[in-house]
Amino acid sequence: MSLLRLSLSLSLSLSLAVASCRPSLPASAPSPAPVPPPAATAPPAVDAGSPAVDAPPADPCAPLLARHRAVIARVSGDNSPWAEPLATFGRCLPTPGGAWAVVVDDAEIDASESQGTSVQGHWSVVHVGADGRAARLTRSDQWISHYLPGIVGAVVHDYDRDGEPELVLLGRASVSEGADRPSGEVFTLRDGAVAPYAHAAGIEPDEARDVDGDGRPDLVTRTPYRANGDDSPSDxxxxxxxxxxxAHSLADGTFSRSDEVAARFAREQCPRRDETAGGAEVSATSVACARLWGVPAATVARVIRARCASPAENESGSPRRRHCGDTRVLLRWAAATPPLTLRQ
Incomplete structure (x- = not known):
């Protein structure tokens, strides 16, 4: 009995000793606290007072031409003599930097004219930039049955090589009691404004075409030999x-009236020197050609006075000499310095 108790006592002592020698396990780590979700970001503030900016139109020509058509529709009927000439102003030519346009801005019928009903209005040369901003140069005009101005052509070319072409605008007025009146001008965009192109001042082109194949449109003109005669008995x-x-277009944006290209073109119109300035067939062309060939002004004037009827004769309706035109105009041309002198 004592041996059994001793054995149990030893077993219990050994069990306690083994248990006391085991390393203690660490306590479980607490779970991390949940991370709150990020606060919602407020949308950016909008300045309600800022004006909205319109995007430039995809087609800058469309709104200009639509307004032009609406304006002329108000004054044009089935038999309106000005309907067709007014319509010729509706032109728009796209460019790398936007577009050039010619449009009628406003037009009103005026029945107070002593010579008949007319249309009074304004038309503009407009440049629209790529950003949609427009610059314009506005002119006033009148359309009446015996005088109907219109546009016959428009050409764009970058003469000054600034990246945006100039506009060559060619006009012509239909005149019922005489020859049509041509007109022409070159426009440019300078410092955000439409203005006449300074290098083309006084040229008044009838055409814009490349006469020498250098890729630049030259300006064909009759200035300085164009004027109104005023010695008709009909008044x-x-x-x-x-x-x-x-006027030959040069690479620097200017024009030459007297270089070899200009001289070659003039020789085609005036093939030879004629000391008699046309002789018995004196005309506006023969007088101008004589001066271009260097025939002295006094010689040409002497021929005009000898061969051509005076204004008084012409106004009488029964001139004794040939009607060469208004001799006052011819004598002015004879006295003026020609734009170039041709040589054999």
């Missing part, structure tokens, strides 16, 4: 014109 003026000449 109506008439158009007097000399030969076509050319």
């Amino acid at each position: 109506f003026t008439y158009l007097m014109e000399g030969p076509s000449l050319v």
Whole structure:
């Protein structure tokens, strides 16, 4: 009995000793606290007072031409003589930097004219930039049955090589009691404004075409040999014109009236020197050609006075000499310095 108790006592002692030698296990780590979700970001504030900016139109020509058509529709009927000339102003030519346009801005019928009903209005040369901003140069005009101005052509070319072309605008007025009146001008965009192109001042082109194949449109003109004759017994003026000449476009944006290209073009119009300035067939062209060939002014004036009827004779309706045109105009042309002198 004592041996059994001793054995149990030893077993219990050994069990306690083994248990006391085991390493203690660490306590479980507490779970991390949940991370709150990020606060919602407020949308950016909008300045309600800022004006909205319209995007530039995809087609800058469309709104200009639509307004132009609406304006002329208000004054044009089935038999309106001005309907067709007014419509010719509706032109728009896209460019790398936007577009050039010619449009009628406003037009009103005026029945107070002593010579008949007319249309009074304004038309503009407009440049629209790529950003949609428009610059314009506005002119006033009148359309009446016997005088109907219109546009016959428009050409764009970057003469000054600033990246945005100039506009060559060619016009013509239909005149019932005489020859049509041509007109022409070159426009540019300078410092955000439409303005006449300074290098083309006084040229008044009838055409814009490349006469020498250098890729630049030259300006064909009759200036300085274009004027109104005013010695008709009907009291109506008439158009007097000399030969076509050319202003040759140069690479620096200017034009030459007297270089070899201009001289070659003039020789085609005036093939030879004529000391008699046309002799028995004196005309506006023969007088101008004689001066271009260097025939002295006094010689040409002497021929005009000898061969041509005076204004008084012409106004009488029964001139004794040939009607060469208004001799006052011819004598002015004879006295003026020609734009170039041709040589054999």
